[in-house]
Amino acid sequence: MVTSVDGRLALLAVLPLSFVVVNALKPFLRKGQHKLPFPPGPIPLPLLGNILSIDTKQPWLTYTQWGAAYGDLIFARILDQEVVVINSQHVAQALMDKRSRIYADRPYLATVEPFGWSYSMAFARYSDEWRLSRRIVHQTFRPDSALKFRPMQIRRAREMIVNLIDDPQHYHAHFATFSSSVTMSVVYDYEIVARDDPLVHLVINAMDIGVVMMTPERAMILKMFPFLLNLPDWCPGSSIKRDARISTNLSKEMVNVPFDYVKQHMVRIYSSRHC
Template sequence: MPSLPVSPYYAVPVLVALWVVVKLRNVGKREKDLPPGPPTVPLLGNLADFPKEFAHYKFTEWAKTYGEIYSLKVASGTAIVLTSIESVKELMDRRSATTVDRPANFMVERITDGKNMVLARYTEDWRALRRAAHSILTPQACNEHVHIQAAESAQVLYDILHEPERFYTHLRRNSSSIIMSVLFGRRAPRFETTEVTDFFHVQHLWEHALEPGAHPPIDIIPVLAKVPERWASWKTLCREVRRLQRKLYFGLLEECEKRLEQGKHTGCFLEEVIERRDEFGLSRELAGYLGGVLLEGGSDTTSSYLQTLVLAMVSHPDVQRKAQEEIDRVVGRERAPSLDDLPKLPYIQALIKEVHRWRPVAPLCIPHGALSDEYYKGYLIPKDCTIFINNWGIFHDEAIFENAEAFEPERFVKNEHGVRDGVDTKDFRENLAFGYGRRICPGIHLAKNSIGMNVTRLIWAFNYEPVTDPATGLPEKVDTWNYAKGILTCQSFSPTLPHYTEPLLLGPEPFKAKITPRSKHIADIIDHEFAAATSDFERYEELLSPEDKAFVQKVRAHH
């Protein structure tokens, strides 16, 4: 009896099933020509081994096994990890045209429409934002704002003098107020200033939105984007973060616009952006997001750095003593140091570099994305892969830095890059901690001015010691490894929202320190300089809230 023909309706699902099996068979597998890496498992690749927190430690451990360039498979995606100056210089700087992208992130796109300059993909909007940022943040333009940085530095010394136990938030207020003044012409006289608390509140929600594993893997399974919001709490989170960010960013932008209409200039950067919008090719949307993302960067990174400085001073009294001896010799104790003194202070310059190396604010930088296939040392760097720059691993490489785990500014006194004798430094540059290629931090000159001024003055003004344990009467040991697990480096603003599990930015968790003025005379100078800074502050205080105005009047009445 002849067999019946097989219906094509039965053949189609069989063929589809076979196609799926073949496809899934290769998911998680390391493709040919990729750099080596940890063993993979089907479907997941290295996902099960991917560190849940402080990935820079694990990435550095893997680098010792698999080399300066290795690959990780995350399901069907690929991550490349670079842990050498040579590979970073070649791929991030020299080939920046093809490694300038960012990895796809549905949450970022939904919240910011791709207009967050730091996390945006390589688009025309990003290019316009970058052109504008680099045009306004030149070294010369940043130097014009040194006066407000000096005034804010006078206040942070005053605040710490009178409330030393709150040094952690005083440093955070300082960095937030500087960047708000410079960008928007509006300062924050206290940590409780509405714009500061609003900023840190929305930043905490923003970090939760970016938290790996806290939300469905939309970038891996795009169909999840179509889930209705009533069944997708992460969509509600995106909507709330977007609303709060826009309220803050565009509220500050509108203040600038109204001041310009009234002919009242403060000289802030957003005034220039508004006046040159057509030249820069910026819409009002992009102008608002440009100010917002610069506010994000400047509010957190500098304060995290300065908190690490205090931690280093408490835990390394010999370094503190050497730094103070140099300042006393060059500047003396009759006046506070200025930025002009820094070139004459080689040990302080070395100390500044060592803080960057010892506890980098961005231990893995912010991941890059590849726009096209690249080959390096015979390995494929595939299009659309995520590229991690392991600054932590580079800065703590014993082959490059002797006694790399130790805090030793002397290494940078010995030579410009702080490296061991015989290390080839042709690929080194001074500003490795500020990023690479076309994604280098545009606010680098502003940040360096703030860091240079505050480091010098904080060391000149105060002695830093561990607090005394009341039970034993002995100094409490300071944990130099207790660093925050979040994008932000402050305690959670909402106990219901967990910390982000791998930091983009790293700073010490709040810690205790005994901070005292080095002399009564120095304390008097701090009080005097704060009072003298009033005229610099007033330019940025026109639109203060009634509560902030009352606070300012109360503090100044004391003088």
């Protein structure tokens, strides 16, 4: 993963010079720009910003601590990227839902395309295609429409409870199986095995290596040093390139395997009705 030793060595090797160049140019690039004041937040360090204060594996814990000190809207700087953190459901709904035309766009994440997640609505930029996808999702999952999924959710919840009673040590895996099974049932009408389902494992593996890189804290490395994707596999710092390749392959499987299942399932249904 990107936090490996060779990744850190490559980062440290080019970090000082890159920061000096980028930050030296900033005053000239921003000259004449007038901005409204940012929300409150921790004081950033020169060049580094607040990156050293953030738990990159669990950044939400850091943001929760900052929220107690600075409020529901926080400003931070991660290297050269300015970030506003929304720290409450109320503010998130006010900005992202009620004012979605202004704030619904996604930030650029340098890891989305290399890691094979550019197809995902969750990371798509605001566009006509995104608006169409959002409308379809709202039509399908609005409260009155989602009632038809309740029996399936209850059945999956009961399976999860049985798994928790039988094997409480692996509760995290049971929760992951439950959430994946509900999604797979709704989207693909796929009936999973209560434990060790191959498609659930595929989804979990794809998300474990891919989604963790879809955060500003992790994506910043590729934004600052995109050449890491072109390093030879034997070179220090190439672990992020290998992870991107693995993630892309798993992401393609995660999309194609259940889609192929649906096509085969539809063929079987059609054949059974026309025998």
